[in-house]
Amino acid sequence: MNQRAKESAPPSTITESAATETAPPSRLVILGLLLGIILATLDGTIVGTALPTIVGDLGGLDHFSWVVTAYLLTTAVSTPIWGKAGDLYGRKGSYLASITVFLAGSVLCGIAQDMGQLIAFRALQGVGAGGLFVGAISVLGTLLPPAQAGRSQSMIGVMLPVAMIGGPLLGGFLTDQLDWRWVFYVNVPVGAAALLIVGLLVRLRTERSTARIDYAGAGLLTTGILALTLLGTWGGTTYDWVSPQIAGLALLAAAALAAFVRVERRAAEPVIPPRLFRDRNFTLAQVLTFLAGAAMTGAASYLPQYMQFVRGMSSTESGLLLLPLMLGMMGAQLSIGRAVGKGRRYRAYPIIGGAVATAGALALLMVEADTATAVASALTFVLGAGLGCLLQPALLLTMNSAEPRDMGAASGTTTLLRTIGSSLGVAALGSVYTGRMTDTLAGRLGREGERLAGGHALTPAMLRGLPEPVRDxxxxxxxSGLHGVMLGTAALCAVTFTIAWLIREVPLRSNTGAAPAE
Structure with missing residues (x-):
């Protein structure tokens, strides 16, 4: 049983259950749910390689970064709201609605005629994307108890590294072979398949709710997330970390989130129910998700910089050379899902994961400017395996710790924290990267080195045209910047290793906790 006392659902909430307690969902149903996750994770990375072509076609170079930022902002803001809407009004309907919004945004992005339109339509697309991941997890949590969901949840975890590596590759291929608009149009057939499969084959019995979403809490949470995301996006790049703008964003985020906590304690149906955090394992799982998300995204963002600038790889080649990182994560998550599905204990996995990930990050300190490409690529496998051992148990603990009525809010919380962790991790580790690189260049080249370090437009191709001493x-x-990122990543992973020891081995639920369908 869970450690926290069971609470009976208030009359205003819904009861949602699978149509039958005995028949597990078919592989086709699970595929339909996974398609939504593929859409959400892939679209966060697929656009990056198409941006130069998009800017050449639509113009608006001074605003092009908002094509990505607008999507990330609205995705983060809408995620917990979609989760709570599913808990209150029906998870299947909420999931189908999010796919519809996402596809509408995708089509509009494809027909955009200027940069302003594209940014607006990307924001709409992000609103839909916020419900894809959380919707799929919450529906799976309703259809399958945690004791049976290990393999399905491991497949969800596999989507993250696949999207990180595969997204840029697919985006570059579609842009080169077809047109940049196909980066958005490719979502349509995949989303349509998900709509048909889930709409026709998923059977959930839902008792409708008379409650309303906590709009005050949603507004405060939205403000806090917007401030945090902008802080992570602008800090150290658009504005200095000690600038008034960044300080103002930090104060706004702190004030909004503090007020959000107070409001949620009094709300009848809070967006993120405080009762979730009464469960020790749930709270620890969210901390692990936040830290592992920061470590994963930071490493995946700055390792390609080394591959391209130091090893002279193209963007496509640098993505391929990170395959060991992806394979390590995939292998660990699939193995854990299979082992948990056979009834094995799970507490040891995040402890092992924290230790292995720390060792993997420290091993990458051996990478130098003259390290063989194959060796540098292979070393990423250890870090990937450790991160996989952290992310998969964290998702499993989240689903096992939450009551069935809170499945949407729980999955929305873990998705939100991973998103914020990724954003802040990239920002913080990026500041370390830039600082160490600037110090090294200034020490070798003086003021010219400082100018080079601040030259955001410097590409690997342009670097090859500079004098040899400057290139060296x-x-x-x-x-040196990569070493700083790896030290920061190792510190994050060491914290996860310490926290993982606090997890309790709570038996996984063998049923969904829902009443049988009539």
Missing amino acids: AFRTGVT
């Missing part, structure tokens, strides 16, 4: 200094600077 820049390669050394990038390597």
Whole structure:
């Protein structure tokens, strides 16, 4: 049983259950749910390689970064709201609605005629994307008890590294072979398949709710998330970390989130129910998700910089050279899902994961400017395996710790924290990367080195045209910056190792906790 006392659902909430307690969902149903996750994770990375072509076609170079930022902002803001809406009004309907909004945004992005339109339509697309991941997890949590969901949840975890590596590759291929608009149009057939499969084959019995979403809490949470996301996006790039703008965003985020906590304690149907955090394992799982998300995204963002600037790889080649990182994560998550499905204990996995990930990050400190490409690529496998051992148990603990009535809110919370962790992790580790690179270049080249470090438009192709002493200094600077990122990643993973020891081995539920269908 869960450690926290069971609470009976208030009359205003819904009861939602699978149509039958005995028949598990078919593989086709699970595929339909996974398709939504593929859409959500892939679209966060697929656009990056198409942006130069998009800017050349639509113009608006000074606003092009908002094509990505608008999507991430609205995804983060809408995620917990979709989760709570599913808990209150029906998870299947909420999931189908999010797919519909996402597809509408995708089509509009494909027909955009200027940068302003594209940014607006990307924001709409992000609103739909916020419900894809949380919707799929919450529906799976309703259809399958945690004791049987290990393999399905491991497949969900596999989508994250696949999207990180595969998204840029697919985006580049579609842009080169077809047109940049196909980066958005490709979502339509995949989303349509998900709509048909889930709409026709998923059977959930839902008692409708008379309650309403906590709009005050949703507004405060939205404000806090917007401030945090902008802080992570602008900090150290658009504005200095000690600038008034960044300080203002930090104060706004702190004030909004503090007020959000107070409001949620009094709300009849809070967006993120405080009762979730009374469960020790749930709280620990969210901390692990936040830290592992920061470590994963930070490593995946700055390792390609080394591959391209130091090893002279193309963007496509640098993505392929990160395959060991992806394979390590995939292998760990699939193995854990299979082992848990056979009834094995799970507490040891995040402890092992924290230790292995820390060792993997420290091993990458051996990478130098003259390290063989194959060796640098292979070393990422250890870090990937450790992160996989952290992310998969965290998702499993989240689903096992939440009551069936809170499945949407629980999955929305873990998705939100991973998103915020990723954003802040990239920002914080990026500041370390830039600082160490600047110090190295300034020490080797003086003021010219500082100018190079601040040259955001410097590409690997342009670097090859500079004098050899400058190229050598820049390669050394990038390597030093990577070492700083890996030290930060190792610190994050060491914290997860410490926290993982606090997890309790609570038996996984063998049923969904729902009443049988009539």
